Amino acid sequence: MTDPTPGAVLRGAVDLSALRSRANAPAAQAAAQGGGQGETARADGAAPLVFDVTDESFGQVLELSRTVPVVVDLWAEWCGPCKQLSPILEKVVTELAGRLLLAKVDVDANPQLAQGFRAQSIPMVVALVAGQPVPLFTGAVPEQQVREVFAQLLQLAAQHGVTGTVPVGAASDDAAEAAEPALPPLHQEAFDAIEAGDYARAVTAYEAALQQDPRDEQARAGLGRVRLLQRVQNLDLQQARDAAASAPLDIDAQFAVADFDIAGGHVEDAFARLLDLFAQLPAADRAPVRERLLELFGLVGDSDARVIRARGRLASLLF
Incomplete structure (x- = not known):
């Protein structure tokens, strides 16, 4: 079967093969047992959705990504934009209530991971789906853009059979719903369309938002990303080359x-x-x-x- 787009993202975007052999060190996360779900250990029995990862523990994070998508935030203490972006990533991941995990990598303390991800500038955000890297974005971006990118990531993960969740407690869904601010109607329509894989409807919604407000940079950025996905979703990479x-x-x-x-x-x-x-x-x-x-x-x-x-x-x- 031809890889679904953006499945092309999964083909050799970053070479992490050298890091797989480090899986026998203690890990921040453990792959789930049974039920196709991932769960992480913590003394109080709850599942942390945001955690630090090191060169030594990264191997098991790769394995964990076979059951639940893992977002990787490459940052450093001296990086101002990192301090702007990290709270946004943590907020959105927490609101998704276990559908994504966030692994934080201090590039100064973990040079092998920084090299493996080719982190030429930070903040740099990538994802792991089924053990394979998915580039997301570089630099501090607005919260809505993070939400849209994560919606696309969940869609991609589902296409590759990675649909597990981490249990975080029965009240998590209600809390996430209460915490999430309402999007403008056309942005919400685009977000819902992206989550459903309906890129044409998302394009229409973003175009309508720009007609209403040509200065809507979030709509403009979203439109560019969705148009890219729309263009490549039915193409075969080898035929194109x-x-x-x-x-x-x-x-x-x-x-x-x-x-x-x-x-x-x-x-x-x-x-x-x-x-x-x-x-x-x-x-x-x-x-x-x-x-x-x-x-x-x-x-x-x-x-x-x-x-x-x-x-x-x-x-x-x-x-």
């Missing part, structure tokens, strides 16, 4: 592979492909490539070093 290789100046063929690269965390590869295409095209044909580059820049984040470098090259090609 073959088509791009046989037609180097075919804009649609190059777009398809660049989308796969972005979804898989190969950001620099995607930018290089489109910038090379831009350089080779006649001036009259360049506009769609520039527009796609700007869209992908927005997905990755304007402050990301890879975006800054790519913008510089684009400017040099333009002028």
Whole structure:
């Protein structure tokens, strides 16, 4: 069966194979016994949803991700944006009441994990689904964007059969419902559509939100992410690469592979492909490539070093 998109994210986005062998050290988490559910041990019998993880304990976290998706927050004490983002991640994970776990990695204290995840800048947030990495985002992002990304992650996890939960007590669902602030109606419609895997409906909702308020940056960011998922959900990666290789100046063929690269965390590869295409095209044909580059820049984040470098090259090609 062809991998569902964004299943392409799971194909080699980050090489964690060297870390798997470290599973025999004491772990922060333990894989669940029976019922397809994950549960973590704590002295009071409750299940912690947020926990620290180290180079030594990471192997068992990989195993835990086979039953429940694990979000990994790479941070450092000196990192100001990390201190803005971490409370948001903890809040949203807690409200999801055991459907996701949050593993916190201090990159200064755990250099092997930092290297394994290729953490060139922090905060960096990735997920583990069935033992495989799923790049999510880099940098501090708004709470609503975190919610939308986590909704997409849960959908992806379900597609790969990872649907376990960690028991957190009977009152958790009520508490989460009470704590979660109401979203604007169109944002809520998009959120629900993403959770259901209906990307077309999510696009329509975000577009309507932008018609109401063209300055709605959260809607704009959500629209870009959903459009990416929508574009790649029915594509086959190998077929896309073959088509791009046989037609180097075919804009649609190059777009398809660049989308796969972005979804898989190969950001620099995607930018290089489109910038090379831009350089080779006649001036009259360049506009769609520039527009796609700007869209992908927005997905990755304007402050990301890879975006800054790519913008510089684009400017040099333009002028």
